[in-house]
Amino acid sequence: MSNVIFKQALRTLKQDSQMVWSFKPRTPQRVNSWFKWLAPGLLVKRWLLISVGGVLLTSLGLAIWVKLTPIFLLIQFIGNILEAITTIIPNYVSGPIAIGLGLFLIFLGQTRSMGAITEVLKPSQDEELIDVLLAHRKLNRGPKIVAIGGGTGLSTLLRGLKEYSAHLTAIVTVADDGGSSGRLRREIGVLPPGDIRNCIAALADQEKLLTELFQYRFKAGDGLNGHSFGNLFLTAMSDITGDLEQAIAASSQVLAVRGRVLPATLCDVRLWAELEDGRTIEGESSITQANGQIKKIGCIPSNPPALPKAVQAIAEADYIIIGPGSLYTSVIPNLLVPEIAEAIAQKQVPCIYVCNIMTQPGETQSYTVADHIRAIDAACGRPLFNAVLVQRKVPTANALIRYAQEGSHPVFLDREAIGQLERRIVLTNVMDEDPETGYVRHNPERLARVLLRWYSRAQAVEF
Known part of the structure; x- marks a missing residue:
């Protein structure tokens, strides 16, 4: 079957x-x-x-x-x-x-x-055809954008940005060790393809069908049960082409992907976290499940080499966007690659962090916006971005009740602390709320529109 x-x-x-x-x-x-x-x-x-x-x-x-x-x-x-x-x-x-x-x-x-x-x-x-040509010329005139993150947050961002520029580069973490990606990583020895799969599907021209196809999970069969088709596809391409980088490039060409998806490193990275209670947890999925307050985070090996193309993309970027996504398991792992953080620090271009709308149990419970910023600064040893995008309007009461049951709440905006960190605040409404499930997510179109508008203003004023 x-x-x-x-x-x-x-x-x-x-x-x-x-x-x-x-x-x-x-x-x-x-x-x-x-x-x-x-x-x-x-x-x-x-x-x-x-x-x-x-x-x-x-x-x-x-x-x-x-x-x-x-x-x-x-x-x-x-x-x-x-x-x-x-x-x-x-x-x-x-x-x-x-x-x-x-x-x-x-x-x-x-x-x-x-x-x-x-x-x-x-x-x-x-x-x-003329509409296609006009859209093509418009996209080719767009800025060179580098988006850094992982999980569903980065794919949501890319889904909106691809309507404004063809010069997109997504730098994705490869520290995932849970679910289908974790099984493939342990059993076959490949780098986890899950986050990369989401980004490729988001940037594909035939996005709806490819997303359904790549996210399809087998529900039966020895060895197939629980695996997603996209993960198996990328794993097979990695075996055919020789490594994950070539597999992504070949897959992007076959699927007519608009932009590039690059792993932050080709090294087999494993996350570890030191908790406030003294415990040291290894593995991305285990860190979240430990349900503790994270004091420090790092990776093994401690200084993984960056993918050269990722460093080059940052060096050539006109605009750098960090997040959204799980702070400690999607965003920061990319910045634990020293060459990635160094390349961002050296760039004198608009750089913004998209803060999450809700806190995440096991990672950022009780965190404010300033706490998110401090965590990134501490992991990198320096400030990398000059502005933070924050959701203005809070979710409805039904959504708040639903999230409260999981120990999650809206990320509090502490203006004074953010001012002390010398970050600008971009306060806007970019949230979508599912009326049935109560889940809140960033709206791809509104998020991209706000980010491009801020980029134009920041470039005119400062750069």
Whole structure:
């Protein structure tokens, strides 16, 4: 049964990939779509004009080469024909007819040419090619953004940011040791693919279907039960390509991912935490389950080497975003890689931390916004960001009651303490609340819009 499900999942992925390349010719439905081709920045009109100039220059060269004799005779012949026509049909009739016929031929030629191009390049039947080109140019003009984190928080952020820039790089922690990722890590020896899987699905063009496919968990079968398809897919790609970095690159190409997903390190990192009660806990999942107050956190090995491409992405970044996500098990593990923290510290670009909306039992119970900032500063040994984004509006009473039962509450905004830490506060409403479950999450679209607006202002004022 499990093998049948696995084959069905693979077939679905193949069909989704084929959908991107299956096209049918379709007559343009909106005349105004033609006017969009006049929009600046498409890099289409200039090449057409250059082509026309090339034709004229080639014709001129041929005329010079043959000493104008054939062209002169051709022009004389055409002139005689036109003169004969004008003697039969008055010029006020023949002129408009010739103009109309010429415009018709131009329109026909351009329509058929663009139709042929659209048939090959248009990604879906619901979008005009010009709309795709305009969106492509807009995204390519976006800033180079590096987002650092893990878990569902980072994938939520990427889902919104991919609508504003094509130059996205997600740097993801590889310290996960629970669930399907933990099993694959222990049994096969691969780096945990779970957080990377979430980010790849969030950045894919066919996001909804791929998210469902990658998050699908097998419910039966020896060895398959509990595993997600995305984790198995990345594990198989790692075995085929040789390492996780190459597996991510190959998977991103196959799935038409917008941006890049990079592990912070290719080293087998294991987290440890020292609790206030004196206990030392090893393993990401064990730290949360210990349900203690975290005093200090580190990793084994203590100074894991960073992935060079991750350091390069930070060095070239225009904008750096840290979080959201579990403070000690998603955000800080990336910053425990010394080269990552050092690269961020050296950059003089806008850098912001997206604080969580609710505290997390076992990690940040009773934490304020300033406590989150202090924890990151302590782990890195220096301040890395100059602003913090905080949710303004609190959840509804039903959500508060639901979270209180788990020992969680909204992260308190202590303005004075944040001011002493010399951080700016970006106070905004970017929260979504599920009316049925009571869970609260960052809204991808609103979060991305606020972050890009702050980036524009910060860049204009400070950088």
